[in-house]
Amino acid sequence: MAISRISLDLIPISIATVSVGNPSDPFEDKLAAISGTKFQGIELGFPDLVSFASKIHKKEIEEDDYDRLCSAGSEIAALCKRYNLEIIMLQPFSNFEGWERGSKERSEAFSRAKGWIRIMQAVGTTMLQLGSTDSNNVSRSLEVLASDIRELADLLAPHSFRLAYENWCWATVSPTWARAWAIVQRVDRPNVGLCLDTFQTCGGEYGDPTTASGLIEKDIHHSLEKSFTYSLYVLTKSVPKEKIYVLQISDAYKPPTPNDCPINSIRQLVQLLKMTTHREGEKLSQFEKGHEVPIHHQENPGKQYKMAGPDPINDQLPSKDGGYEPYKAAGKLKGKxxxxxxxxxxxxxxxxxxxxxxxxxxxxxxxxxxxxxxxxxxxxxxxxxxxxxxxxxxxxxxxxxxxxxxxxxxxxxxxxxxxxxxxxxxxxxxxxxxxx
CATH class of the missing domain: 3.40.50.720 (NAD(P)-binding Rossmann-like Domain)
Structure with a gap:
């Protein structure tokens, strides 16, 4: 069914403040420029907040100086009201999920979360964008990642705040929309949905800066075009519209020459995609033609958390069509x-x-x-x-x-x-x- 112009006009549009000039540019000048367009709101970039706070306090403000960041946030809220702009969300919160329980990193991640919630209250926004972690020393378990995000969602809920989870194409575990959606499903909280980004979606399944064409040149299945088209088709059939909190339209330039890419995970993503594209739900079934098992080189005993690629699916069974279906428990071992x-x-x-x-x-x-x-x-x-x-x-x-x-x-x-x-x-x- 075609989308009418009227229905599109009902969708509020905003722009990320980090996409307007540089963090060092006067923040009010950014708002003035944005308000002169059809944008109704902004996505407040944390670097812009820190820069603004440093200017009004006449000193360099640390990223964890939440008292001063909140006072600066209150002034930003007043400026946005003056320019009739809504602060759609605060972004980008990152490297949060997957740290080992009891670790210093996990403790710091939750401390940051509480500080960012204070900032959200100060600026008057109700949504936090969480980018999928690109840290290396985190769990690859979707259950563990979902559990952390669930705890974050529960911290946001008393304030009626929502969480928009975004796949980043260089992420450690969630480089594709499908992997991010699989985690959101496991989180199973009414205040958690997706932030879909056109660049991140294409960057994880279509583009590759290390090739001459700028595209993934090694066929994943029939062709790159068909695989990516099918992935987007699955998206439309898998994700309810109410779970898409934000659609970000962004792009990237193709490098003039193929680069080695400082993010060495780009090549690894191509291998991941062999298992994460062409699927209903989370990943290509190991029962479906085309599935490839990644080769690992570890000394015995091998560590599962160090294995690249998607985690094994332990709570589903092979379906007749070569995919998966949920395992239906019946209490057979109750009390055992x-x-x-x-x-x-x-x-x-x-x-x-x-x-x-x-x-x-x-x-x-x-x-x-x-x-x-x-x-x-x-x-x-x-x-x-x-x-x-x-x-x-x-x-x-x-x-x-x-x-x-x-x-x-x-x-x-x-x-x-x-x-x-x-x-x-x-x-x-x-x-x-x-x-x-």
């Missing part, structure tokens, strides 16, 4: 207690999550080197509403095995199910040399 060795990642993690969905309480055993994977699995199980205990042990000795059994009985009271998902291989000259 399960011990899973090697439950930190891979098959063990998948079993743990499905057992949790069926109602079981879990204890998983892992080696010391796999602490982060184990913590991620425990968090995923708790997201399913079940208890999960973790024990670090080297099960190559009988004494360690006995100790794990004793500790599990002490923690859970009993063991109804034992899943042996660990093993080691060694060569012996005779069967007599094999220990118990």
């Amino acid at each position: 207690k399960a011990l899973i060795t090697g439950g930190d990642s891979g098959i063990g993690r998948a079993i743990a999550i499905l057992y949790a969905m069926e109602g079981a309480e879990l204890t998983i055993v892992y080696t010391e080197e796999e602490e982060k994977d184990a913590q991620d699995t425990m968090h995923m199980v708790k997201e399913k509403g079940r208890k999960c205990h973790i024990l670090s042990a080297d099960l190559r000795t009988s004494s360690a095995c006995k100790k794990v059994i004793e500790e599990t009985y002490h923690i859970m009271g009993t063991i109804n199910i034992l899943v042996l998902n660990h093993g080691t291989q060694s060569m012996k000259d005779s069967i007599d040399d094999v220990s118990e």
Whole structure:
């Protein structure tokens, strides 16, 4: 159905202040220029706020000096009222989600969030833009990322604030709209939606500054054009219109010569796209023709959080059309207690999550080197509403095995199910040399 001009006129339009001049330019001059156009609002760029605060306070203002930033924000709100401009949102909040629980980085991220909420109150905006993290030392688990964003959404909710989550094409985990949408779905909060950006969408699935054409030259499927067109078609069928909070129209110049690109993830994104384009929902199914499994080179034991590419889907099943369908739990293990060795990642993690969905309480055993994977699995199980205990042990000795059994009985009271998902291989000259 064609979109009428009248319906388009009902959509308020705004412009990012960082797209008008430079942060050092007088902020009021920016507002005056914007108000002389058809724009009804602005997206307040944090660099502009810091610059404005530094000028009115006649000193360099730090990015965490929230008292002075808020006072400057109040003055910006007054200026916008004078120029009849609404502050649509504050942006760009970034590198927030995925930090390890208990880490300094996670604590700082939530401190920043609380400071930015104060700024939102001062400037009078009701929406925060969150760009998908491009930090390297973060979890690749969609459940972990969604959990962090859910906590942020709950901090915003008492103020009736909304969160617009945007995929950045150089992001660590969410370079495409589909990955961002998969996270938003897992967040499952009424005040969280998408910020779609034409550049970020194209940059993740269509453009590549390291090639002569400026496009991804290695076919993902039939052709780049068909793949990208199909991705946009899936977007229209997957994302409800009420979950698209902002559509940003932006562009980029093609480099005059192919560059090596300081963001070394661009090449990696092409590999990611083999698994994230041409899908209904989150990613190309491993049951569908064309799926490629990325090759990893790690010393044993491998770490799942260090693996590139999309996470395995542990709570869905293959569908008849080669895609996925939700796993429908029926309480088959309600009240049961399960011990899973090697439950930190891979098959063990998948079993743990499905057992949790069926109602079981879990204890998983892992080696010391796999602490982060184990913590991620425990968090995923708790997201399913079940208890999960973790024990670090080297099960190559009988004494360690006995100790794990004793500790599990002490923690859970009993063991109804034992899943042996660990093993080691060694060569012996005779069967007599094999220990118990």
